[in-house]
Amino acid sequence: MSNNVHTVASGGNRPKPLSPRKSPPSFAWVGLLPFLVFVVLFLFLPSLSLFIGGFQDPKGNFTLENIRGLFTPFILNAYWVTIKISFATAVMGGIVGFFLAYALVAGGVPHWVRSSLMTFCGVASNFAGVPLAQAFIFTLGRVGLLTIFLREVLNIDLYAQGFTLYSFWGLSVTYLYFQLPLMVLIITPPIEGLRREWREAAENLGATPSQYWWHVGIPVLMPSLLGSMILLFGNAFGAYATALSLTGGLINLVTILIGSQIKGDVLHNPNLGYALAFGMVVVMAVVMSIYYALRRRSEYWLKQ
């Protein structure tokens, strides 16, 4: 999952079509056939088959029963937990990531610190899934290094106080390891886009730093901030490997539920499984639409 607020989709200098030729333009799509066939076979058909399956009963007749089935407490709860954890990590990662990115951009920090932390963010945002979950088990698991350090040295017994890594908050702390760096990577270009002249103009007019932020900085950055957090939300929403290997499938997330459904029809209704999966696509589609709408708004201020 990615994006970059700063890539203005490189659409600025759209190439002009070749000077008119004899070949009629209606054949231009022929060259796109391989791509289109591939996309139809491996992206559209699989999605469509889930979509259709979600509206069928086991015999193949049309039904809305599966959609109704999505609104039963167990499945609603799975969606709710998934949304909650995606929201929590998006907000936390978003806020801390913003401050970290700002700290790196604002200056007062040696260049090598900045560039090596940025590189690290690139690595960490790609370091996810099974290895990440295991790293956190070695850290905050029952016999993890940090757990033991806190207990032996600082006398804080995390697990006695009800914390476990294999729970909502444990999962959140782990997700942050890729959410936070991703936020730094996508919010840095908009922060860099805040022009020095705006600040100077505000100061010349007698604005205090907080007035500058309240009336200039935050309004300009707000679409990027919200957009980035929404992207983080989507990023966590589809996570499967990290959650599975951390909790062993004990947490009721939609992705985990779909995984169990593929393995062994835990819902006792394959078609409900298809509806469940397609429901994720619907949520993601909403999320990404909001993201692109916000991105367009942020580009308004940030383009040169």
Place this chain on the structure above:
Amino acid sequence: MKKNVFWNWLWIIISLVYFFIPLYATFNFSLKARKGELSLLAYQQMMEDPRILRSLIFSTQIGLLTILLGLLLMVPTVYWVRLKAPRLRPVIEFISLLPFVIPAIVLVFGLIRTYSGGLFPLTNTYTGTNFLLIAGYVVIGLPYLYRSVDAGMSAIDVITLTEAAQSLGASWTTIMFRVIIPNLRSAMLGAAFLTLAIVLGEFTVATFLVGLKAFGPVIWQVGQNRAYEASALVIISFIITWVLMGLINYVGRRGAADGSIAAGPR
């Protein structure tokens, strides 16, 4: 201003501590396979575990084939769009971004449902399943592939180059291999390393299609019962990610570097 610098450093130090501790804890653990002393025993055991090397080779092969298929698909398509069908460009861009909307677990679910029977029962054979895996990875990598190749193409004037080559009598193959592709080298390399980074440790799609043949599921399996080896594996896969990201930065002009913001399925 002094106060600001203090706060900046505070955020940096908090983040550094948070980033550093899990790596340190894992590394520390990986050195303790032999009781009472520090040793590289875990790494040695890991090297001697045949599953690991075998699966790493398998995943690398899948990764290379994914790169090949992905570039074969995207380079001519993006080139063609710029040259002949600029009006279709937003359509191709939109389609290429669609995989963002489909979580890996949903994609593999759909692939299995579509290709485990029916007209193309791909999952009945090993070759078919491997191909399905590669196709799935191309789909997951599509947004990054598109962005890299497209950025690479916009850095050169495709139309002028093509017309110049044509007026000198070059054939289409000559134009493609001696004019366009050499100019796209860094964008293509960036896309390649990124794809490799996504495929090598990928778990979700691999586990449902090929299971323990692939590296990601093997890391998971080792983690279930052999903690020391697992910690060594975590360190190794972190290093692999680091190296691949370093290579992306190294070859990267803007296009490729942008792509490094990408990440594979979680």
